[in-house]
Amino acid sequence: MYRLEYVEKVGRFYHKSRAGFTFGSTLHQALQTFHEDGGSAAVSAPELVAKLETVWQSQGYESAEHEAEHKVEAVRILETYHAASEARAEATKPFLIEKMLKWDMGLFVLTGRIDRIDEHSADGALEIVDYKSGRRSVSEEDVKSALAMSVYQLLTKRSNPDRRVYATIHALRGGVTASASYTEEEMAALEDELRGMGTLILETDFEAIxxxxxxxxxxxxxxxxxxxxxxxxxxxxxxxxxxxxxx
Ligand code: SF4
Structure with missing residues (x-):
């Protein structure tokens, strides 16, 4: 899969559009513009729902009914999201929205695209927030064991060493969140593991696989x-x- 995706780069001929991917991409875009436009202080719940129409994509749905069901669900998700966003607006402000973070690890550059990082006014902590459009529930263990979330924490911590950093998954369908953080020892172990994984990728002859x-x-x-x-x-x-x- 790696060879076809990254060495031969033939993914664009084979990747199928899927309802789940389209649905997630649409919600991500709506939430990105919501936060870029000032969040709940500047954008009302009806305005956030109206944004959905401007970013909605239709590919991947099985039928018009299938698409309509997803649109109803998206509206419900955005209304719930807006209420949750209002509740935390006083204590946090966006630090970055939809940004690629990079960290030079020597032999390669580690990268990760982050949905949002919030800064907490009480102690300056940075909270990485990742949206999961298909999930109804999430646990601390889910966050702790997700490789992407640990990479995001490493990237954020290395560029903001003086800040407390932790990660949150927002399960959009359930309107619930869970958070976890890595200790400095865990970060160091992850760094070692990633260095080994990156070196293995660089040294593997994918053409021969x-x-x-x-x-x-x-x-x-x-x-x-x-x-x-x-x-x-x-x-x-x-x-x-x-x-x-x-x-
Ligand atoms: S062997 Fe082929 S079909 Fe199977 S996972 Fe790898 S790339 Fe996909």
């Missing part, structure tokens, strides 16, 4: 038609291999 049927991954992978052709050329019974390996 052949696709091998993976029962957990392949059925959901957009590149399956491409890999299937390669397996057919090799005379492999890939369907049986996927099922056999799954057992």
């Amino acid at each position: 052949q696709p091998i049927p993976l029962p957990e991954e392949c059925p959901y992978c957009d590149f399956l038609p491409l890999c299937t052709r390669a397996w057919k050329r090799e005379g492999r019974d890939y369907a049986a291999e996927l099922i056999l390996t799954a057992d």
Whole structure:
């Protein structure tokens, strides 16, 4: 997958549009403009809902009804989000919105696109907020174990070493959040792990890697038609291999 995505760069020919991705992208855009325009102090709940129409995308939905159901859900999510945003407006202000953070690790540059970071007025703490449009619930453990959230914390901490940094996942469908933070020791261990992972990627000859049927991954992978052709050329019974390996 890495070879096809990043070395051969053929993803644009194979990636399918999906309702979940479109829905998430639409909500992210609506929330980005909401915060860029001043948040709940400047934008009312009806105005936030009206923004949805200007950023709405239709690709990936199975039917007009399917799309309409998602639009109703999006309106509900944005109204709930606006109320939550109003409740925390006094204690926080946006520090950055939809930004790519980078940190030079020597052999490579670690990057991460962050939905939003809020600054807490009480102690200057930086809270990284990540929107999850498909989730109804989230726990502290979910945040703690999410690789992306730990990378965001590392990126934020390294560029703001004097600040307390923690991460929050906002489960938009449920209107709930959970937060967790990494200790300095955990950050150092993560840094080591990422350095090892980055070095492995840099040193691997991806051109020489052949696709091998993976029962957990392949059925959901957009590149399956491409890999299937390669397996057919090799005379492999890939369907049986996927099922056999799954057992
Ligand atoms: S179909 Fe399977 S082997 Fe091919 S890129 Fe996807 S996950 Fe990898």
